[in-house]
Amino acid sequence: MSLKTGASLDDGPLEGEPFGHAPETFDVDPPYVPDHDALAAVEAYADRFADRELSWLHFNQRVLELAEDPELPLLERARFLAIFTSNLDEFFMVRVAGLKRRIAAGVAVRAASGMLPREVLQAILARSGELMRRQAEVFRDQLVPDLSAEGIEVVRWDDLDRDEQKYCKKFFKDRVFPVLTPLAVDPAHPFPYISGLSLNLAVIVRHPKTGTEHFARVKVPQTFARLVSLGNQRFVPLEDVISAHLKRLFPGMEIVATHTFRVTRNEDLEVEEDDAENLLKALEKELLRRRFGPPVRLEVEETMEPRMFELLVSELDIDRDEVFRLPGPLDLRGLHGIADLPRDDLLYPTFVPTTHPQLAEVESSSPVDVFDAVRRHGNVLLHHPYDSFATSVQRFIEQAAADPHVLAIKQTLYRTSGDSPIIDALIDAAEAGKQVLVIVEIKARFDEQANIRWARKLEQAGCHVVHGVVGLKTHCKLSMVVREEPDGIRRYTHIGTGNYNPKTARLYEDLGMLTCDDVVGEDVAHLFNQLSGIGRNPHYDRLLVAPDTVRSGLVEAIHAEIAHHRAGRPARIRLKANSVVDEAVIDALYLASQAGVEVQLLVRGICALRPGVEGLSETIEVRSVLGRFLEHSRVYAFANGGEPTAWIGSADIMHRNLDRRVEVLVRLPDGPLTERVGELLDLAFAPTTDAWHLASDGSWTRRRGEAHLQQALIERQRRRR
Structure with a gap:
C-alpha cells in the first residue's frame, strides 16, 4: 500500500462527509507535497512493512520477558505470566x-508485509508454539522454585502430605463433586461440546469385567479458584484434586488415563447493522452464538496418550498444526490468584494516585469544585494513574449530576466498570431532570453484554441512549457538561485517551484534558450532535475526527515537518501509540526520514514500521515501554518550526481506528500543556530510560537504563505532594 492510497492532502472533504473538515493548522510556506519521485523512493522498499500479527507476538514476548526478569517483584512476575496467557487467548480468538x-x-490477498494469509498463519503457529513452551519452562524452572524460596508453593497431587490429601478429599466431596458433570462418549452419548477456554479432563475408563474402554470429559468448574489453597501458602491445581477423585464420578470403573486439554474458539463477532434496536437484538443473538465458534487452537498435556490425542483432534476437527503439546499445568491465568496474595514484600510498592495540583489547590469548597478549577486555569492536563481519576474525571461527572446549574451532560461510553460511579451519576442526572445523552458502544469487543445491560439501564432512567453511527464503532473518549452561569451558557469538556473506567484508570496510563475553552466546546458539541442526529459538515477548529480527518491530518502534519526541515527550521516528529500499522502514515514517516527529519516512536504493542533501514528510515527510532501500568495514551507531537504542537486522543495508527471508528484527537493549547507533553516524551526517549528498542529486522532488544519511565513519574508525583 502506498502513500497515495491514504487521504491526499490536496483532496477536500467528500460531499456529505459526516465528520467534517480538518482544522487548518498545518499551513507551511512553502508547503511540502510529495511528488512521484519521492513516493517512488519509498515504494522501492517492497519489504518496508513488518507483519502486524508477528509484531503482536513480539509484543507478547516482551510481556513474557517481564515474567522472566529477576529484578521485578516475584508476584508481579507471576501476574505477567498470567497476562501472557490472557493476551494469547484473545489473539487466537480474534x-x-x-x-x-x-x-x-x-x-488470498497478501498482507502489506507481502505474506499470504496461510503463510502468516503458519508463522503464527510456529512462533506461538515456541512462546507457549517458553512460558511453561519459565513457570516450571524459574517461577515455581523462586516462589518456593519465598514460602509460596505450587505443588502437584503427589507432593501433598496425608493431611493435605484428607483436606482435599473433604473439599472435593463437599464443594466440587456436586457441581461436576461427567460426559461419556459412546453410541448413546455423542462427543460433548467443549466451551472455549475451559479447562477439561480427558478420561479413559475401563469396565473391569468386559474390558471395554470409554472416553469421558470432565470440565474443571470455573466457579472455584484454579489453585486450591492448602494453607501456609501452599496451592495445588484444582484439576489435580478432581483427577485424584475420579472414581467417585465413575463408580465401578477403572481409571485408565487422565490428561488435561483446553480449546480456544473463534469468538469474534459478525453483526449486520440496520438500526439501533435491531443492532441490540442482533448483537444479543450473536453473543449466544459466540460460544459455539469453531476451534482455532487445542492445548494438551504433552504426556497425553496417542489414542486420546487422536480422538480429540478428530472430534474437534482441528488441524494438527493448531494443536500444542505443552508441559502441565495448562492455562496459567490462575496465577492471578497467586499474584493477589497479601505479600507486600513481593509486590510493587504501594502507589496511591494524588489529586492534580490545579484541582487540589481550590479551597473554596470540599470536595473540590471542578468547574471553579477549570474556569481558573482554562485547561487542566490530567495524567492517569499518577493523577487521580476519582478526584478529576469521576468528580467532574458526579458534580455535574448534582449541580442545579447544569442543564445537560453528554458522554461517550466504550468500556466501564461493573459498578461504575459514572453510570450512577448519569442516572442521577437524568432523574434530576437534566438532559443526558449517552453514546454507548455496544460492540466493544468482549464487553458487549455489559454494555447492552448499561444501555438498557440508562434508557430506563430517562437518558437518551444512542449507539453511534451505523458501520462505525464510537471509540472516542468525550464528556461535555452544559452549565448555566452568570455570564451565560458555558461548556465544560473532557477529552481523553482512555475509557471512563475507574478501575482500569488505576492501571492504565492515559492522558486527558479538562477545559472550558469555547472553541473546543463548540467542536465537541458539533460532534455529539452528529453522533446522535443527522448534522453535516461542521468545521472543526481544534479536533481531528476519524474516519475522515485523522489520517489526512497526521500525514499533513508529517509533511509540514518535512517543509520546516527543508527551510532550516526546527523539525521533529514524536508519536506515542499502542500500535503503528497504517501504511499511509508509515510511508509519510519514511518520507520524513528520507528528508532527514528526526522521528521517534513510543509503541506499546504492534509496530509495522521498520526503523534504521539504510536509505529509508535511518532517522527513525522505535521504543517500547512495559511495566506495572499499561501504556495506553496516544500522543502526536511536532516541533512545527519552533512552535511545538501536540495532539492527544483515542486514535491509534491502525486501519480500524482511522477507517472504521469514530475517533477524536484534540490539539492541546500552546504553552504549558504542550510543554508538559514534551517533557513526558523527553523522559521516554532519554538515553538512560529502560526500554525495548526495535531493530530493522523486526526484533526487539531490551536496553536496561538507569531509570524506568513509570517509576520516574511515580517519584515525580511523590515529590509534588
Whole structure:
C-alpha cells in the first residue's frame, strides 16, 4: 500500500462527509507535497512493512520477558505470566480466527508485509508454539522454585502430605463433586461440546469385567479458584484434586488415563447493522452464538496418550498444526490468584494516585469544585494513574449530576466498570431532570453484554441512549457538561485517551484534558450532535475526527515537518501509540526520514514500521515501554518550526481506528500543556530510560537504563505532594 492510497492532502472533504473538515493548522510556506519521485523512493522498499500479527507476538514476548526478569517483584512476575496467557487467548480468538476465516473463504490477498494469509498463519503457529513452551519452562524452572524460596508453593497431587490429601478429599466431596458433570462418549452419548477456554479432563475408563474402554470429559468448574489453597501458602491445581477423585464420578470403573486439554474458539463477532434496536437484538443473538465458534487452537498435556490425542483432534476437527503439546499445568491465568496474595514484600510498592495540583489547590469548597478549577486555569492536563481519576474525571461527572446549574451532560461510553460511579451519576442526572445523552458502544469487543445491560439501564432512567453511527464503532473518549452561569451558557469538556473506567484508570496510563475553552466546546458539541442526529459538515477548529480527518491530518502534519526541515527550521516528529500499522502514515514517516527529519516512536504493542533501514528510515527510532501500568495514551507531537504542537486522543495508527471508528484527537493549547507533553516524551526517549528498542529486522532488544519511565513519574508525583 502506498502513500497515495491514504487521504491526499490536496483532496477536500467528500460531499456529505459526516465528520467534517480538518482544522487548518498545518499551513507551511512553502508547503511540502510529495511528488512521484519521492513516493517512488519509498515504494522501492517492497519489504518496508513488518507483519502486524508477528509484531503482536513480539509484543507478547516482551510481556513474557517481564515474567522472566529477576529484578521485578516475584508476584508481579507471576501476574505477567498470567497476562501472557490472557493476551494469547484473545489473539487466537480474534486475530487467528480472522485469518482462518479469510483462508476458508478463499481470500488470498497478501498482507502489506507481502505474506499470504496461510503463510502468516503458519508463522503464527510456529512462533506461538515456541512462546507457549517458553512460558511453561519459565513457570516450571524459574517461577515455581523462586516462589518456593519465598514460602509460596505450587505443588502437584503427589507432593501433598496425608493431611493435605484428607483436606482435599473433604473439599472435593463437599464443594466440587456436586457441581461436576461427567460426559461419556459412546453410541448413546455423542462427543460433548467443549466451551472455549475451559479447562477439561480427558478420561479413559475401563469396565473391569468386559474390558471395554470409554472416553469421558470432565470440565474443571470455573466457579472455584484454579489453585486450591492448602494453607501456609501452599496451592495445588484444582484439576489435580478432581483427577485424584475420579472414581467417585465413575463408580465401578477403572481409571485408565487422565490428561488435561483446553480449546480456544473463534469468538469474534459478525453483526449486520440496520438500526439501533435491531443492532441490540442482533448483537444479543450473536453473543449466544459466540460460544459455539469453531476451534482455532487445542492445548494438551504433552504426556497425553496417542489414542486420546487422536480422538480429540478428530472430534474437534482441528488441524494438527493448531494443536500444542505443552508441559502441565495448562492455562496459567490462575496465577492471578497467586499474584493477589497479601505479600507486600513481593509486590510493587504501594502507589496511591494524588489529586492534580490545579484541582487540589481550590479551597473554596470540599470536595473540590471542578468547574471553579477549570474556569481558573482554562485547561487542566490530567495524567492517569499518577493523577487521580476519582478526584478529576469521576468528580467532574458526579458534580455535574448534582449541580442545579447544569442543564445537560453528554458522554461517550466504550468500556466501564461493573459498578461504575459514572453510570450512577448519569442516572442521577437524568432523574434530576437534566438532559443526558449517552453514546454507548455496544460492540466493544468482549464487553458487549455489559454494555447492552448499561444501555438498557440508562434508557430506563430517562437518558437518551444512542449507539453511534451505523458501520462505525464510537471509540472516542468525550464528556461535555452544559452549565448555566452568570455570564451565560458555558461548556465544560473532557477529552481523553482512555475509557471512563475507574478501575482500569488505576492501571492504565492515559492522558486527558479538562477545559472550558469555547472553541473546543463548540467542536465537541458539533460532534455529539452528529453522533446522535443527522448534522453535516461542521468545521472543526481544534479536533481531528476519524474516519475522515485523522489520517489526512497526521500525514499533513508529517509533511509540514518535512517543509520546516527543508527551510532550516526546527523539525521533529514524536508519536506515542499502542500500535503503528497504517501504511499511509508509515510511508509519510519514511518520507520524513528520507528528508532527514528526526522521528521517534513510543509503541506499546504492534509496530509495522521498520526503523534504521539504510536509505529509508535511518532517522527513525522505535521504543517500547512495559511495566506495572499499561501504556495506553496516544500522543502526536511536532516541533512545527519552533512552535511545538501536540495532539492527544483515542486514535491509534491502525486501519480500524482511522477507517472504521469514530475517533477524536484534540490539539492541546500552546504553552504549558504542550510543554508538559514534551517533557513526558523527553523522559521516554532519554538515553538512560529502560526500554525495548526495535531493530530493522523486526526484533526487539531490551536496553536496561538507569531509570524506568513509570517509576520516574511515580517519584515525580511523590515529590509534588
